[in-house]
Amino acid sequence: MKLRHPLLLRWGGFAIAMVARLWHLTVRPVVMSLDGRHHPPDPCRDRYIYAVWHDSILALMYLRTKIAVMISHHTDGELVTQACQQLGIGVVRGSSTRGGAVALLEMMERAKERHLLVTPDGPRGPRHVIRPGLVYLASVTGLPIVLLAIGHSRAWRLKTWDRMAIPWPWSRTHGIVSEPICIPPSLTREEIADYCGRIEERFIKLTASAQRWADAGRRPHPAELLAPADSPALARCA
């Protein structure tokens, strides 16, 4: 059954937001930031585009700051939108498959005062494959990309395309926050695709490290996870 009545959607969103808040009070986040800074910083000072795989979108609960997230126009997206609004998260409706151009323009506008959160493999996958919107947004706004790689000590996996993770109550969520990645302006389509490939490779490696950390409990040394300084793969921000 799909919820379509505005009042039901509003109450549904409120209920989801409340359950999510209570649920996350029981989940312990353990975070390592590779640039040694606290993330997210005050958006009046520094702003970033945070990227999280679609299966880990619940990590959004930990980002208590002014942030805008893009949510698709599908009916279930309306319920998620209502929940996000209850949680004080700015929502931009659209996706690469529907309303994408308007959503990109709105995200560019919001980037002047908020952080952005992007699920680069959303809204329909393929899972853990980066689509060009993330790199394009970073290139036109000048905001660095920060990857949020998530691992769970214990989680249910839904039977959806993204295998969405729902952490068990009283489990631990391990997050590795990448160093900021700067994307130059005025990229060609080929350059955007090239950056997507490099970022995807880095993101998959960091996600695997976060999951190993969650499984084994041994905290990795940040030096093991940093991209080599002389690596041609990705330009670190100054």
Added chain:
Amino acid sequence: MERESLRQALAELVEQETGNKPGNLSDDVILIEGLGMDSIDLVGLVVQVENRFRIKIATDELKGVSKVGEFLALVEKKISAGDAETANA
């Protein structure tokens, strides 16, 4: 600016953005599918149109626009509004 000269200018900008000359730019052609563009191309096109005609298109104004004719009508409206402002200044 007349609709047909505007259509000609749009054809040039689409070609610059996508690298392909658009075949059919009639009013009822769907902007994205009909012109072989994706959302990134369309954002680029909007920015180019803004720069070329010195107008500013708000994202809300683009929400109901899906066809070439609707886009041209919006651009015409913005250009006329800009001309009226200049005349009043």
